[in-house]
Amino acid sequence: MSTFAKRERLLLADLLEAVGPDAPTLCEGWRTHDLAAHVVVRERRPDAAGGILIKQLAPRLEKVMDEFTAKPYAELIQLIRTGPPRFSPFQLKQLDEASNTIEFYVHTEDVRRAQPDWTPRELDPVFQDALWSRLERTARLTGRGAPTGLVLRRPNGQTAVAHRGTPVVTATGEPSELLLFLYGRQNEAKVELDGDKEAIDKLHGSKQLGI
Helix, strand or coil: CHHHHHHHHHHHHHHHHHHHHCCEEECCCHHHHHHHHHHHHHHHHHHHHHCCCHHHHHHHHHHHHHHHCCCCHHHHHHHHCCCCCCHHHHHHHHHHHHHHHHHHHHHHHHHHCCCCCCCCCCHHHHHHHHHHHHHHHHHHHHHHCCCEEEEEECCCCCCCEEEECEEEEEECHHHHHHHHHHHHCCCCCEEEEECCCCCCCHHHHCCCCCC
């Protein structure tokens, strides 16, 4: 059975292929070739990917990223499309879903929303529910650096606390948009913010959201 992670993987690969290697992305300093290299390194080079989270490993990550960025763009796209190597833990469906659904969705939007003619993508309710489930589980981690209290709210009234503190800002939107907001794409996410104006301004300008 197809999974959300597999679907988002193929959508990302197709989009990267369509826009070419030098298109802009929402990732500061990265063109599409850089983003493609990041996705491949994260999945295929665990010895270096730890540098995404661990400062001491960052030099090795930078070195390996340079090696993969030097590869032909078409080769990187094919590696994304074909998925992880045979003995990778990402071959396990449960781990793939847990780790890659958000990764591929967010990076697809990083490419889509950086283009001047982008249009909103219609997501089915089942996928929105799946994103909300993941958002609930990771909200405290990704929101830990928020400069204010932060509550996430779906249009149906479901809420999740991303960061405790005062003053509190409430972000309301579909799970897909709240996810982008919480992963540091505040200016591109389609959410409504309620709360103290100064707190909202701080939240919009913060670079501490996300992992």
